[in-house]
Amino acid sequence: MADRYSFSLTTFSPSGKLVQIEYALNAVKQGITSLAIKSTNGIVLATEKKSSSSLIKLDDQLKIETLTPNIGCTYAGMGPDFRVLLDKSRKVSHTNYKRIYNEYPSTKILVDEIAKIMQEATQSGGVRPYGVSLLIGGFNEHDQTYLLYQVDPSGSYFPWKATAIGKNATAVKTFLEKRWNENLEIEDAIHIALLALKESVDGELTGENIELALISEPNDDMLGFKGTDMSGPRFRLLSAEEINDRLEAL
Amino acid sequence: MADRYSFSLTTFSPSGKLVQIEYALNAVKQGITSLAIKSTNGIVLATEKKSSSSLIKLDDQLKIETLTPNIGCTYAGMGPDFRVLLDKSRKVSHTNYKRIYNEYPSTKILVDEIAKIMQEATQSGGVRPYGVSLLIGGFNEHDQTYLLYQVDPSGSYFPWKATAIGKNATAVKTFLEKRWNENLEIEDAIHIALLALKESVDGELTGENIELALISEPNDDMLGFKGTDMSGPRFRLLSAEEINDRLEAL
Amino acid sequence: MADRYSFSLTTFSPSGKLVQIEYALNAVKQGITSLAIKSTNGIVLATEKKSSSSLIKLDDQLKIETLTPNIGCTYAGMGPDFRVLLDKSRKVSHTNYKRIYNEYPSTKILVDEIAKIMQEATQSGGVRPYGVSLLIGGFNEHDQTYLLYQVDPSGSYFPWKATAIGKNATAVKTFLEKRWNENLEIEDAIHIALLALKESVDGELTGENIELALISEPNDDMLGFKGTDMSGPRFRLLSAEEINDRLEAL
Amino acid sequence: MADRYSFSLTTFSPSGKLVQIEYALNAVKQGITSLAIKSTNGIVLATEKKSSSSLIKLDDQLKIETLTPNIGCTYAGMGPDFRVLLDKSRKVSHTNYKRIYNEYPSTKILVDEIAKIMQEATQSGGVRPYGVSLLIGGFNEHDQTYLLYQVDPSGSYFPWKATAIGKNATAVKTFLEKRWNENLEIEDAIHIALLALKESVDGELTGENIELALISEPNDDMLGFKGTDMSGPRFRLLSAEEINDRLEAL
Amino acid sequence: MADRYSFSLTTFSPSGKLVQIEYALNAVKQGITSLAIKSTNGIVLATEKKSSSSLIKLDDQLKIETLTPNIGCTYAGMGPDFRVLLDKSRKVSHTNYKRIYNEYPSTKILVDEIAKIMQEATQSGGVRPYGVSLLIGGFNEHDQTYLLYQVDPSGSYFPWKATAIGKNATAVKTFLEKRWNENLEIEDAIHIALLALKESVDGELTGENIELALISEPNDDMLGFKGTDMSGPRFRLLSAEEINDRLEAL
Amino acid sequence: MADRYSFSLTTFSPSGKLVQIEYALNAVKQGITSLAIKSTNGIVLATEKKSSSSLIKLDDQLKIETLTPNIGCTYAGMGPDFRVLLDKSRKVSHTNYKRIYNEYPSTKILVDEIAKIMQEATQSGGVRPYGVSLLIGGFNEHDQTYLLYQVDPSGSYFPWKATAIGKNATAVKTFLEKRWNENLEIEDAIHIALLALKESVDGELTGENIELALISEPNDDMLGFKGTDMSGPRFRLLSAEEINDRLEAL
Amino acid sequence: MADRYSFSLTTFSPSGKLVQIEYALNAVKQGITSLAIKSTNGIVLATEKKSSSSLIKLDDQLKIETLTPNIGCTYAGMGPDFRVLLDKSRKVSHTNYKRIYNEYPSTKILVDEIAKIMQEATQSGGVRPYGVSLLIGGFNEHDQTYLLYQVDPSGSYFPWKATAIGKNATAVKTFLEKRWNENLEIEDAIHIALLALKESVDGELTGENIELALISEPNDDMLGFKGTDMSGPRFRLLSAEEINDRLEAL
Secondary structure, three states, X not given: OHHHHOOOOOOEOXXXXXXXXXXXXXXXXXXXXXXXXXXXXXXXXXXXXOOOOOOEOHHHOOOOEEEEOOEEEEEEEOHHHHHHHHHXXXXXXXXXXXXXXXXXXXXXXXHHHHHHHHHHHHHOOOOOOOOEEEEEEEEEOOOOEEEEEXXXXXXXXXXXXXXEEOOOHHHHHHHHHHHOOOOOOHHHHHHHHHHHHHHHOOOOOOOOOEEEEEEOOOOHHHHOOOOOOOOOOOEEEOOHHHHHHHHHHO | XXXXXXXXXXXXXXXXXXXXXXXXXXXXXXOOXXXXXXXXXXXXXXXXXXXXXXXXXXXXXXOOEEEEOOEEEEEEEOHHHHHHHHHHHHHHHHHHHHHHHOOOOOHHHHHHHHHHHHHHHHHOOOOOOOOEEEEEEEEEXXXXXXXXXXXXXXXXXXXXXXXXXXXXXHHXXXXXXXXXXXXXXXXXXXXXXXXHHHHHOOOOOOOOOEEEEEEOOOOXXXXXXXXXXXXXXXXXXXXXXXXXXXXXXX | OHXXXXXXXXXXXXXXXXXXXXXXXXXXXXXXXXXEEEEOOEEEEEEEOOOOOOOEOHHHOOOOEEEEOOEEEEEEEOHHHHHHHHHHHHHHHHHHHHHHHOOOOOHHHHHHHHHHHHHHHHHOOOOOOOOEEEEEEEEEOOOOEEEEEEEOOOOOEEEEOEEEEOOOHHHHHXXXXXXXXXXXXXXXXXXXXXXXXXXXXXXXXXXXXXXXXXXXXXXXXXXXXXXXOOOOOOEEEOOHHHHHHHHHOO | OHHHHOOOOOOEOOOOOEHHHHHHHHHHHOOOOEEEEEXXXXXXXXXXXXXXOOOEOHHHOOOOEEEEOOEEEEEEEOHHHHHHHHHHHHHHHHHHHHHHHOOOOOHHHHHHHHHHHHHHHHHOOOOOOOOEEEEEEEEEOOOOEEEEEEEOOXXXXXXXXXXXEOOOHHHHHHHHHHHOOOOOOHHHHHHHHHHHHHHHXXXXXXXXXXXXXXXXXXXXXXXXXXXXXXXXXXXXEOOHHHHHHHHHOO | OHHHHOOOXXXXXXXXXXXXXXXXXXXXXXXXXXXXXXXXXXEEEEEEOOOXXXXXXXXXXXXXXXXXXXXXXXXXXXXXXXXXXXXXXXXXXXXXXXXXXXXOOOHHHHHHHHHHHHHHHHHOOOOOOOOEEEEEEEEEOOOOEEEEEEEOOOOOEEEXXXXXXXXXXXXHHHHHHHHOOOOOOHHHHHHHHHHHHHHHOOOOOOOOOEEEEEXXXXXXXXXXXXXXXOOOOOEEEOOHHHHHHHHHHO | OHHHHOOOOOOEOOOOOEHHXXXXXXXXXXXXXXXXXXXXXXXXXXXXXXXXXXXXXXXXXXXOEEEEOOEEEEEEEOHHHHHHHHHHHHHHHHHHHHHHHOOOOOHHHHHHHHHHHHHHHHHOOOOOOOOEEEEEEEEEOOOOEEEEEEEOOOOOEEEEOEEEEOOOHHHXXXXXXXXXXXXXXXXXXXXXXXXXXXXHOOOOOOOOOEEEEEEOOOOHHHHOOOOOOOOOOOEEEOOHHHHHHHHHHO | OHHHHOOOOOOEOOOOOEHHHHHHHHHHHOOOOEEEEXXXXXXXXXXXXXXXXXXXXXXXXXXOEEEEOOEEEEEEEOHHHHHHHHHHHHHHHHHHHHHHHOOOOOHHHHHHHHHHHHHHHHHOOOOOXXXXXXXXXXXXXXOOEEEEEEEXXXXXXXXXXXXXXXXOHHHHHHHHHHHOOOOOOHHHHHHHHHHHHHXXXXXXXXXXXXXXXXXXXXXXXXXOOOOOOOOOOOXXXXXXXXXXXXXXXX
């Protein structure tokens, strides 16, 4: 029965559902698991780099990306849709914001804009919804806080303390609910993230098959110059070595 | 049978119904309950912040928003559609009104514009209706009155003394009909709103899981400066503490 | 069988019917009854303000609206469609007429323009017909006459002496046929309108649940200034008190 | 079977028919009968003003309209479509012709343009054919002749000596074939038109329920000024009195 | 089975047919027969003027039209489509050619342009093919030759010595194949054309019910002035008298 | 089953086929056979001029056309589509190339552009693929080579030594495979082309019912002037006499 | 069942699949096998030039193309789609990049842009996905590394050490997994590529029926001039002789 409502992209079913959005969520639920954890002094984003072949060069593949120097993003679902949203998000934050206000948008404002791009694809004729959920973490300069959001194909978003999306999302979220508390520091968060991945990933964890990024203290060394009071970007990808160090310490 | 008319977004059924609008109303009826009460000296807007997980950070989530300094708005139904309507409403009140007339639109004018945006989505080809009902309360400077409107997915709107939308709308409206009278003051209205939420929300009410806003006396302290005869915005969100204080007093 | 022709908005059925228009008329026939009566010295427009709840603030709701100072309009059918047509009608009379010719369009010209807007929605691809019938009454300066028109979803219009649209249209028209004569004056017309509403409205009539407007003598006091030979608008809504006075005198 | 070809507006059926055009002709065949007769010194256009209610003010309703001072037009079928075609025809004759060539188009040229507007609605995607047939009569200055055309929903047109469209078209045309001859003068034509209407109209004929227009000698009094060698329009509607005079003389 | 491919205007059936074009050809095959014959010193175009009623004024109806002074055209099939193609053809020959090159296009060039207009209607979305076949005859100044083309709804065209289209096309072509030879002069061609029409037309042939045009020697008298070396148009319609003279001589 | 995929013009079937392209190829396979042979000093293009009636004037019909002075083209399939592609190809070579670079495009570049026009019709919404295959032969100035390409409705193209398209393509290609060798000169190629046509054409071959063009040595006499070092076009159609001479020598 | 979701180009099936993309992948899986191998000092791209006839001139056909002087590309699937993507890719690298930044895009940036073009065709209304997978290899100046990517019809891309697409992709990839190691040099890579082709190609391998390109050391001789410090393009097609030399050495 439900099938009858899936041809027209944006029609309500009698029960008030937008079926295409639910199908898009199913695309997300089949994606590789990604997770994010907020701590008192930073956010960790983590995901698995799954490889169907030993010939894939995992180290050149990026599944966690930076949107502004202080805001990062990962996803579960359809990779190409994520790439397109990345592009549109950066356009929003640079062309529509930085060039006008001379500063980057706050996490909430950027999330809101991305969510609107995703909502639009659920109401316009002839376009399908995006087949991804996003995890977006960022640091807000003005109140010195860290914020973590999950955005879904419908364009709905919520602030989270810690969350997971993709194939093992339910199990990982149950795990995170048990482990998370208000006093976590960033290294605790990394620790929990690795433990969570360990349970959801088949095979051994290594610095090569997982990807991990922090939004935490400014990385002034990444500026490439010195002697100004400008601070470096807070978003940083951990290297394979850094990940392996932590894995050993588990 | 009715199914046959749901593919084309804006077609009349033989009985003169626009079926997509009725399905959109079903989306609203599955939404979280929101309510609004008008009193002699102000309006209260209230809604539940429902959380599917203890990891959701409810305090960073806003379901009641300001449209102009003296007009506020909440909803039941699809969150992303609400976000998009918020954006369009603010554009109308600022770009299409304030920048031209150097004052904000009155509540009635703004409601009328928002309703037209929603009607358009029921008559244009290839777009679905918005899946939200809105509650919009405002203060009109010129006749010093408070006005409260409900706008539905069809774009139809009515002025109300008190009303509710969403899952428990019928029960809450029956409750409000019994409690409302012409002499209510704003604190009475808050009291009734909390009682109404108590009946419709599962579990305990706290300042964290409900959201409450007033459109009442000007909040001059929110201006951030002094010494002018300009008065502050009348829209104000109650803090969790303020809500908890009232909950204890119930 | 007829169902097969309702998907495409503007297709003829084999018998030469435009089925969507007939379905739109069904939407009108389910609307609240409105009526209008032309007399020697004015026109009365009247409608019921129906309320599904005692919490609806009927006095803030307007179902009879002014198009130009001397032309007024009411409807039966879908409220949001009426609002949109109101907007387009005013745009026609102001932007496309008054600003060009420095006077308001005559009733016939304005009705003709509105009817064309409604016809267009029956012939263009992807748009549904408007779900309203309109009653439009006006005074023409150049020949000092009053004119009353009914416009239907098809865009067809006729001049009437007195007519009704909506749920009880047939019964009310039979009543009006018996009562109307060439010598009616405006107060007679109001009297007949109230009697007609009495028969079609469930429950007691009051100044709160019915709405009544006149297009009659100029209301110079509504100009807000004096000492010019400019005359006031002929369109005027009766207040609840004025209606109650007449109801008592029935 | 034929039903299958009616959804797409402009598709040929296997037998080479454009079914929508045939359905539109059915709409014409259900319309009120109109007729036109050409005589040696003028053309008469005539139609019934049918009224579903005694409250309709027939004298304010015009079913025969002027396109240029010397060309007039009536119809059978859907009134709103006629109104829209009137508008487009006048635009053609004024904006696209008079303003360029400083004279009105000849009857043939104008008919050709109107027919092309109607043909376009049978070939463009997403638009339905017009649901009217037109009778267009005119006087051509350059060869001092009168011409009478019938234009159908397909956009096909023919020159006629006398013809009828609408519900009783077949019967009236048989009647006209018997009565028409080359030597008819305009008063004879009016006489025949009234006799023909008498047979096709239910109830008594009066100046109120039929409409009659001539394209004949110039009406210099309609110019509103004197002393130039400019001649008045040849198109003139007969008044109710003029019609009644002729009816008495039948 | 073939029915399934007729909804989409321009889809190939599995056997590689464009079914809509074949249906359009069926519309042509139901049209009134037209024919054309090329002789050593001119081309004759001929068609029947069929009348469903004695009230149709056949002498004002033109089914053979001039495209340039030396090129003429007739058709079989849907009259309104012919009118529209006439208009586009003249636009091509004047606006797109004469105004640029200061001479009229040759017959081949003009036929090629018309054929492209007709092809476009078989490949663009949402438009149906034209429901006419055309016979186009012309004289080319540069090589002093006469050329005769038939263009079909598909946009395909061929040069002919003599051909016929419409209801009796097959019979007439068989007749023409027998009669045509390389040495025909224009009067022989007229003679054969009349004989061919005699066989295909029901009832008696007269100058009123057939239409005949020549593209032959220049008609300098049609220029309307003298004393230049400019030569008159070669296209000329025969008058009813001229046709009757030839009919008597049959 | 395959039928289900033919409505939407550009949809993949489950097996990864674009069915409309295969149907278009079927249109080509029903077309008249055309062939082309490359030799050491030129290319011959040849096709049959089929006539359904002795009244068709074959000598005025061109099925092999020149694209630039040194590039020629013939086809199998739908004639009107070939005409439209001819037009677009010439536009590409003149407007988009010659006017910019002051020389004609090379054969490869022009073929690539034409192929892209044909591919676009297989991917854009609402357009059908072109129903033709093309044979394009040309001489490249810069490396003094001859190149022969076949382009199919999908837009795919290959370089050939000799090939055939249309009804008898398979048989003719088998014939050509046997006869072709690296040392063929242009007169050998003509000889083989005539032998191949002889086998595939019903009835006798004559200079009237076949068409033959060469792209070979420059035809300086076709320039129409002398005394410059500019060389004439290499593309030349053989006259009926030239063909008959060769036919006799077979 | 799955059939039902294939008409609308971009709809999700209930399980969250975009079926058209899977069908497009099937088109790729039926294509001729292509492969690519990355070594320490270069990348080799290789593919078969399959010929359905001995008359096809394989040496003029290019299936491996250069995008920038240092980036090359081959494909499996639909040739015409590859041509169109080539064109768009070059436009991106020249018009949208080189002309702005005065250098060519890096491999990653160009791959990302091409992938976005392919993703867009999976989300826009009325367009089908591209029916090709691409192998893109390039040298990045800034970090002196070689990068190899595979892009699929969905727009998803991955970095590879060595990979294959098309009919025998699975078998070839298994072969490559066994042979590939970190220390391969370019000549080893060519050797492995030829061995892999040998297994997947029917019949003997020769320099004529396979195509091989390197992205390796700069080919300064291809610059066409000397005495600057500009280095030549790194992309180079091997000649038939070079391939044959290596084949003999197998």
